[in-house]
Amino acid sequence: MAQSRRHDIAPLLALLPALLIVVFAYAGTMVWTVCISFTDSRLLPVSDFIGLEQYARLFSDARWILSARNLVTFGLLFVGGSLVIGFLLAAFIDQKVRCEDLLRTVFLYPYAISFIVTGLVWQWMMNPSLGIQASVRGMGWTSFTFDWVVQRDMAIYALVIAGVWQSSGLVMALMLAGLRGVDEDLWKAARIEGIPTWRVYMSIVLPLLRPVVVTSVVLLSVAVVKAYDLVVALTNGGPGNATIVPAKFVMDYLFTRQNIGLATAASSVMFVTVLAALAPWLYQEYFKAHRAGGHA
Amino acid sequence: MSKSLWRTLLCGACFALSPLAAEAQEAVPAEVIHWWTSGGEAAAVKVIADRFDAAGGKWVDNAVAGTDNARAAAVNRIVGGNPPAASQFNTGRQFDDLVGQGLLADLSGVAVAEGWAKIIPGPIAAAATRNGKFFAVPINIHGQNWLFYNKDVFAKAGIQDVPTSFDALFAALDKLKAAGVVPIAWGGQAWQEEIVFEAVLLGQGGKDLFLKVFRDHDLEAVHSPRFREAVEVFARMKAYVDPGSPGRAWNDATAMVIAGHAGLQIMGDWAKGEFNAAGMAPGGPKVGCSLMPGKPGYLMGGDVFVFPKLGPGATPTAAQALLAKTMLDPVTQLEFNKRKGSIPVRIDVDTSSMDPCAQVGIAMVRDPANQVPSNYFLLTADTLGAVQDAVTEFWNTPGADAKSFVETFAGVIRSAH
Incomplete structure (x- = not known):
């Protein structure tokens, strides 16, 4: 035991630079951010501690509360929508359709486009006086209405549409890889038993794809928490403040509104929330797996 | 012979270089x-x-x-x-x-x-x-309280005079609406809505009210009937914008006036650049400029x-x-x-x-009496942001009432510093 300890020094030394970077660049800046959130910093960071005042202001700010609510709405619908549509696309392509390569590229293409461009394009398409509504009306269906992006109550769903359009291709690619890994024999056995295809997908294939689904959820959730560019390009938080999200709230106060104290308070709350949501899952995935591995 | 030639060359080089060297040192x-x-x-x-x-x-x-x-x-x-x-x-x-x-x-x-x-x-x-x-x-x-209008569109709608009062402005907007164009080319971003609000508050309420509200943070002025009137005038404009306005950039709104799809735009004088680029110089035969109607003042x-x-x-x-x-x-x-x-x-x-x-x-x-500092001079970026939030919420909420806006606004002014 003691002998192997001594041998461990070399890898530790090799990892030291990476460790230093993690400690100072990641953990260090996080601690710094939390510290600044207790100060009265405006344009410049200062060490004028004022306790929890920024947090008190934050939670009495209707715009912040709304941004948190929007994040939940957008997050649930965006992750759910991307998963469902991504899975359906993958299942469709998995039927050995013709031009599979072409379709795969087409479905994955939106993911290659940044959220900024996605937002801008959908802003034009959904603008009632330029986009889809105007074209359909121009073709003769004059009562056609699709103006979610300018409706306060519906604009958040317009964001979901654009987001799902962009990201379901990624889910499709992941799911397709997973589907291709499903044993052919399973399908043959199911066919012999006469089980309907949809039932095989639901009861056999999807449970097999669990790791792929988890990966997709993690990737999509990261996009939700940092949702900023899509919102800026599509609605810029409007109409009014209807589509404000936490990341935009933070950016507004960090730059335009010159209140670093409030911005760091908001980002600290985001950080703690993500940590709180992530901790049980991390525990589940890693510690339990680690323990199981130890037993084996 | 060769020695003197070298010397000459060297001297020449010195003379040629010296001004350069001096300049490099100065600049x-x-x-x-x-x-x-x-x-x-x-x-x-x-x-x-x-x-x-x-x-x-x-x-x-x-x-x-x-x-x-x-x-x-x-x-x-x-x-x-x-x-x-x-x-x-x-x-x-x-x-x-x-x-x-x-x-x-x-x-x-x-x-x-x-x-x-x-x-x-x-x-x-x-x-x-x-x-x-x-x-x-x-x-x-x-200047942030300019009104740019398309002269052809105005003529077709039968508007002879540039409005100098808010009543005349709304009469003109009615005529534009009847003529089938978008009366106001509205830029639907919070900062744009806020500068129009400033322009209306100055025109309807006058310089002293404007300064009391934004410079002195006087809550009595915010609750005064004159402030309420200005809010109502601002709200009346909602009936004269098109449904595609939310989120519109100011230069897209300017393009609507240039193309003749809209009658007028309320915007700062930086919009002149767009008109000039389209060959329609403001103040020329095609596009007119005037300050917002009502009480005088130049929002700087x-x-x-x-x-x-x-x-x-x-x-x-x-x-x-x-x-x-x-x-x-x-x-x-x-x-x-x-x-x-x-x-x-x-x-x-x-x-x-x-x-x-x-x-x-x-x-x-x-004339110093007309010099009005805009909110950038008077408010911190933080407070200005809060004013923009209040104004854009009021503008974009259908049926929002002036009374609750005044309450929200008073809250912003109270916490201003």
Whole structure:
């Protein structure tokens, strides 16, 4: 035991630079951010501690509360929508359709486009006086209405549409890889038993794809928490403040509104929330797996 | 023979090099961060650069696209100990903290020598000074309460006179609506909605009410019937915009007026650049400009340059002082502002060669009674953001009532500092 300890020094030394970077660049800046959130910093960071005042202001700010609510709405619908549509696309392509390569590229293409461009394009398409509504009306269906992006109550769903359009291709690619890994024999056995295809997908294939689904959820959730560019390009938080999200709230106060104290308070709350949501899952995935591995 | 030839050659080389060497020693490069990247803006800033170079300086251009990005870049450089020689901000309170932390050079020496206090309108000078010392060089005045209208569209709708009262304005808007065009080309972003609100508050409520609300944070003024009237006038405009307006950029709104799809736009004088680029110079035969109706006043915004301390002392370096002086010399002022669409910050410049709208603006600004500082001068960025939130919520909520807006607004003003 003691002998192997001594041998461990070399890898530790090799990892030291990476460790230093993690400690100072990641953990260090996080601690710094939390510290600044207790100060009265405006344009410049200062060490004028004022306790929890920024947090008190934050939670009495209707715009912040709304941004948190929007994040939940957008997050649930965006992750759910991307998963469902991504899975359906993958299942469709998995039927050995013709031009599979072409379709795969087409479905994955939106993911290659940044959220900024996605937002801008959908802003034009959904603008009632330029986009889809105007074209359909121009073709003769004059009562056609699709103006979610300018409706306060519906604009958040317009964001979901654009987001799902962009990201379901990624889910499709992941799911397709997973589907291709499903044993052919399973399908043959199911066919012999006469089980309907949809039932095989639901009861056999999807449970097999669990790791792929988890990966997709993690990737999509990261996009939700940092949702900023899509919102800026599509609605810029409007109409009014209807589509404000936490990341935009933070950016507004960090730059335009010159209140670093409030911005760091908001980002600290985001950080703690993500940590709180992530901790049980991390525990589940890693510690339990680690323990199981130890037993084996 | 060969020796003397060498000597001659060497001497010649010396003479040829000496002026170069002297020049290189004199012209210290001065790096300037600004956000003027569009065509007209770049042409305007080039005037300053060329004049500075001609005066013996060496302009090092650092254009950063986007106002927020440019300011963030400058602040990071200043805090990080590698400041540029000069950096752009909007006239007003955006650089409060930099002065407070002692990071900016005190330009009083140049200001006194050049007599800035006498040639710059009071509110602009006030916005560039802290405790009587100049910490910024204001270089232009943008009017924010302009009304640009398409003359053909007005004629077709049967509007003869430019509205000078809000009643006449709404009568004209009704006519435009009846003529089948969008009456107001509305830019549906929070900052645009807020400057229209400012313009309406000034026109309907007058300068004294405007200053009581935004400068003195007087809650009685916010709850006064006159403020309420202004809010209601602002709300009446909702009936005259098209459903596609939310999120629209100001230049897209300008394009609607240019194309004749809309009658008028309420916007700052930077919109002149778009009209000029389309060959429809404001004040010419196709596009008219007038100030918002109602009580008189010129809502002034603009840009300044601050000069971060480059050494231990509080005074600017020679290059910085030269740059500051160049920015405010009469020729630079005139040529820069012609291209920028704003008006000179010095009221003693001969401006007869500027466009008709600028002439109107200059005539207004020459009378101190008409000089109204915009919210950028009066409010911190934080409070201005809160005002924008309140205004944009009120504008975009169908059926929002004026009373609850006044309550929200009073809350913002109460916590202003």
